[in-house]
Amino acid sequence: MKYYLIAGEASGDLHGSNLMKAILKKDPNAEFRFWGGDLMQEVGGVLVKHYRELAFMGFIEVLFNLFTILKNIKMCKQDIIDFNPDAIIFIDYPGFNMRIAKWAKPLGYKTLYYISPQIWAWKEGRIKDIKRDVDQMYVILPFEKSFYEDKHNYPVHFVGHPLLDAIDNRKVISLDDFKEKNQLDDRPIIALLPGSRKQEITKMLNVMLSVTDDFKAYQFVIAGAPSQDISFYNTFVQQKNVNIITNQTYDLLSHAHAALVTSGTATLETALFKVPEVVCYKGSSISYEIAKRIIKLDYISLVNLIMDRSVVTELIQHEFNHTQLKQELAQILDGERRQAILADYNDLEQKLGGKGASDNAAQLIIDFLN
Numbered sequence: 001m002k003y004y005l006i007a008g009e010a011s012g013d014l015h016g017s018n019l020m021k022a023i024l025k026k027d028p029n030a031e032f033r034f035w036g037g038d039l040m041q042e043v044g045g046v047l048v049k050h051y052r053e054l055a056f057m058g059f060i061e062v063l064f065n066l067f068t069i070l071k072n073i074k075m076c077k078q079d080i081i082d083f084n085p086d087a088i089i090f091i092d093y094p095g096f097n098m099r100i101a102k103w104a105k106p107l108g109y110k111t112l113y114y115i116s117p118q119i120w121a122w123k124e125g126r127i128k129d130i131k132r133d134v135d136q137m138y139v140i141l142p143f144e145k146s147f148y149e150d151k152h153n154y155p156v157h158f159v160g161h162p163l164l165d166a167i168d169n170r171k172v173i174s175l176d177d178f179k180e181k182n183q184l185d186d187r188p189i190i191a192l193l194p195g196s197r198k199q200e201i202t203k204m205l206n207v208m209l210s211v212t213d214d215f216k217a218y219q220f221v222i223a224g225a226p227s228q229d230i231s232f233y234n235t236f237v238q239q240k241n242v243n244i245i246t247n248q249t250y251d252l253l254s255h256a257h258a259a260l261v262t263s264g265t266a267t268l269e270t271a272l273f274k275v276p277e278v279v280c281y282k283g284s285s286i287s288y289e290i291a292k293r294i295i296k297l298d299y300i301s302l303v304n305l306i307m308d309r310s311v312v313t314e315l316i317q318h319e320f321n322h323t324q325l326k327q328e329l330a331q332i333l334d335g336e337r338r339q340a341i342l343a344d345y346n347d348l349e350q351k352l353g354g355k356g357a358s359d360n361a362a363q364l365i366i367d368f369l370n
Contacts, residue, residue: 004085005034008093013037022362052227160357188257196225276332
């Protein structure tokens with residue numbers, strides 16, 4: 001069968017690649033055409049557009065790039081027509097994907113959504129569009145099933161969280177080999193995960209780096225996003241004694257003592273590696289003020305949302321500053337606060353269910369198409 005997948009971010013590329021591998025196990029003749037990244041391209045098929053060309057974050061940034069976004073939507077529609085897939089698989093990225101689903105469903109295409117739009121956070125009214133435009137929804141967070149089925153009478157499939165598989169399937173590197181490979185010293189590692197898009201890295205990294213001189217017993221290592229060049233990070237580091245590594249985030253987290261993490265999927269990844277973290281977020285003033293008025297959540301990190309309580313500290317907008325970041329980082333390096341977070345991480349993993357999300361989703365997709 002022919003599958004057309006659309007992922008618009010690094011996390012979507014990761015989960016899309018694992019879903020493609022799972023589909024190939026059950027459908028060896030599968031043909032893939034996709035919007036995604038390097039990981040999906042490694043599996044095989046045709047990459048139409050890389051996610052780094054699609055990464056616009058915040059209300060203002062989207063507005064400034066509206067012409068490019070509309071051009072991409074038009075291109076995607078024509079490409080789907082030319083490929084004529086048996087199924088279109090949407091992976092998160094709702095602003096773009098929901099537009100394509102609205103167009104595709106009346107034309108008779110099978111519309112399957114893997115990793116739900118976060119309508120439980122904002123734009124809950126999108127449930128009407130999902131009911132109308134999406135044939136099957138595969139959710140990865142435990143509370144999403146009750147949200148859709150109990151609150152909105154829309155049946156969905158909870159497949160488990162694909163990060164459990166991605167982490168379990170990684171190639172493991174020893175601490176000594178990791179340090180030697182990246183020319184690190186023997187001090188404990190504090191990982192800095194400033195995000196993957198230029199806009200967010202620019203807003204996050206300077207504040208994260210501001211605390212490095214306060215913790216000289218530790219070495220700070222930046223997890224470079226695969227979509228960014230080392231030279232981009234060097235403009236922030238300058239005279240600071242900080243290491244930058246790329247395409248090794250899981251290796252870094254497996255050996256980190258603590259982490260400063262930009263809000264997003266990385267907060268959950270860090271927790272699953274059992275690394276105490278401080279969650280950070282800072283957007284443009286206008287985007288933040290808009291978001292504050294329309295997002296009705298008590299937390300922004302997946303860790304706290306899944307646990308429905310404050311497990312890790314979130315420093316948002318003006319709270320994300322040198323003084324508070326230094327204070328919160330100090331508390332998770334040792335002592336009771338650190339131990340409490342580690343205990344909560346074990347409960348978090350249990351809530352996410354077992355492994356096999358990609359295989360579960362692939363089987364459901366094939367069963368539905370057959």
